[in-house]
Amino acid sequence: MTEPSSSSHQEIFQESPSASPSEDATIAPRMKSKDLPELDEAQPPEYTIMDEFQSLTPLREYQMDEQALLAESIPDRPLIGPLVPLAMLREEYERGSQGFVRQIDWLMSHGHIGIRRTKGDGDCFYRSLAFAYCERIMHAPDAELAVMSAISSIEATPALLEAAGFQPLVFEDFYEMFLSLVRKILAPDENGKVLTPAALLGAFNDPETSNSIVVYLRMLTSAQIRSDPDISNFLLSPETAEFVEPRVFCEHFVEAMGKEADHPQMQALAQALRVHVSVAYLDGHSSGQNGDEVTFVHLDKAVGTVPGAEPVMLLYRPGHYDILDTRSEDPMDYYT
Amino acid sequence: MAVSSRRLQKELAEIQKQGTPVGITLLSADDFQTWLFSVEVLGETVYAGEVFALMFRFDGQYPIQPPAVQFLVDEKYTSPVHPHVYSNGHICASILGNEWSPVLSVVAVCVTIQSMLASCKKKERPPDNDRYVRHAPDNPKKTQFVYHDDTGIS
Numbered sequence: 001m002t003e004p005s006s007s008s009h010q011e012i013f014q015e016s017p018s019a020s021p022s023e024d025a026t027i028a029p030r031m032k033s034k035d036l037p038e039l040d041e042a043q044p045p046e047y048t049i050m051d052e053f054q055s056l057t058p059l060r061e062y063q064m065d066e067q068a069l070l071a072e073s074i075p076d077r078p079l080i081g082p083l084v085p086l087a088m089l090r091e092e093y094e095r096g097s098q099g100f101v102r103q104i105d106w107l108m109s110h111g112h113i114g115i116r117r118t119k120g121d122g123d124c125f126y127r128s129l130a131f132a133y134c135e136r137i138m139h140a141p142d143a144e145l146a147v148m149s150a151i152s153s154i155e156a157t158p159a160l161l162e163a164a165g166f167q168p169l170v171f172e173d174f175y176e177m178f179l180s181l182v183r184k185i186l187a188p189d190e191n192g193k194v195l196t197p198a199a200l201l202g203a204f205n206d207p208e209t210s211n212s213i214v215v216y217l218r219m220l221t222s223a224q225i226r227s228d229p230d231i232s233n234f235l236l237s238p239e240t241a242e243f244v245e246p247r248v249f250c251e252h253f254v255e256a257m258g259k260e261a262d263h264p265q266m267q268a269l270a271q272a273l274r275v276h277v278s279v280a281y282l283d284g285h286s287s288g289q290n291g292d293e294v295t296f297v298h299l300d301k302a303v304g305t306v307p308g309a310e311p312v313m314l315l316y317r318p319g320h321y322d323i324l325d326t327r328s329e330d331p332m333d334y335y336t
Numbered sequence: 337m338a339v340s341s342r343r344l345q346k347e348l349a350e351i352q353k354q355g356t357p358v359g360i361t362l363l364s365a366d367d368f369q370t371w372l373f374s375v376e377v378l379g380e381t382v383y384a385g386e387v388f389a390l391m392f393r394f395d396g397q398y399p400i401q402p403p404a405v406q407f408l409v410d411e412k413y414t415s416p417v418h419p420h421v422y423s424n425g426h427i428c429a430s431i432l433g434n435e436w437s438p439v440l441s442v443v444a445v446c447v448t449i450q451s452m453l454a455s456c457k458k459k460e461r462p463p464d465n466d467r468y469v470r471h472a473p474d475n476p477k478k479t480q481f482v483y484h485d486d487t488g489i490s
Binding site for chain 1: 338339342343346347350399400401434435436437438439440441
């Protein structure tokens with residue numbers, strides 16, 4: 001990609017719509033990132049003044065070119081939704097891309113009949129993975145073993161973060177939030193209650209809990225990328241498609257909220273959490289191997305996973321991740 | 337206790353224990369709403385002899401969302417003349433907006449802003465300073481700056 005459009009020095013004053021756009025666009029130094037004394041070349045500031053304080057994560061509609069995907073940007077969509085039949089997603093594409101319809105039919109005929117939709121706020125990969133990870137532990141044939149194994153994996157992560165240079169101060173609250181949620185799957189809390197599936201869904205729709213877990217997974221992803229040469233030697237900037245330093249990549253595309261995940265982030269997080277992740281790629285046209293309609297990307301190289309454990313299943317459409325399921329709705333007792 | 341107060345309490349304890357980096361001094365942190373630091377640039381700098389005050393305002397979203405950070409402008413302090421600092425004290429810096437990350441702390445922000453001043457070669461205001469200051473909201477977080485390294489996001 002080229003330099004951003006330097007001549008479009010536009011300001012949008014919601015409070016005074018008559019303000020005319022400035023015409024000058026002289027090059028001025030710009031601040032880059034944390035702890036960086038040097039400055040990059042850049043343009044003068046541009047801004048929009050908001051009447052209401054909005055989310056810091058503008059939706060990336062340029063990536064959401066499929067009509068149905070725009071539904072993800074509805075502000076009141078829950079962070080993680082209820083399980084619904086995949087047929088509902090099919091309906092949204094029936095008047096649009098037949099390629100998507102064909103791929104959805106293929107998924108349904110192969111047992112993937114449910115979808116749990118995640119808000120399209122740029123954190124959808126991390127939030128989807130976290131929820132599916134917890135739910136998979138909860139429903140494991142041997143839940144006790146699954147919880148113990150998850151706790152031991154999670155308890156190994158602060159050392160990784162410290163090795164990457166993160167102060168405990170900045171991650172420990174988020175770490176404890178994540179760990180305590182996983183513990184509650186089996187261990188009763190102070191009220192003698194263990195985490196029910198409904199409470200898990202509730203926790204992931206509580207912004208403070210949900211975002212804290214997303215923050216921790218972002219930091220963990222960053223730490224893993226920085227420490228793993230198999231990943232850190234092959235990082236491309238999503239903006240320029242050129243090789244970038246791990247530190248720059250992590251600061252710009254991993255640690256900040258709302259920055260979407262691509263393959264390196266997925267690979268790193270699967271490794272750090274020791275979990276297998278399978279992602280079904282829905283793009284409306286390409287096919288997988290053996291004449292399959294859908295390509296699955298398997299992140300299954302993670303060391304130390306529980307043998308035989310079911311992978312976490314995600315559904316990818318350009319610019320967005322949801323959770324894929326072999327059930328089409330939450331069980332009847334889910335919300336009791 | 338909310339995540340934000342818990343985190344700020346830890347940061348404050350760390351500042352009281354470890355002190356602050358050279359050129360940065362805690363002026364006040366009486367609650368978990370507003371903190372004030374003095375910032376000066378040491379060594380060879382266009383800001384020699386000048387001392388500025390950085391004001392942090394926190395809401396319950398910190399540190400998942402950034403604090404509102406600006407230079408204090410009152411009878412005692414002024415805003416540094418810098419291409420990305422407006423005369424009302426507002427700062428255009430991506431780490432205070434869409435590149436904010438909870439890995440940053442209050443002290444890390446102070447250091448970054450200090451570095452931004454330290455590398456300035458020529459004292460000048462942003463070209464649109466006057467108009468921005470006329471329309472600017474009280475809270476700089478209500479301004480959505482456009483950062484030029486982020487193509488496609490505005």
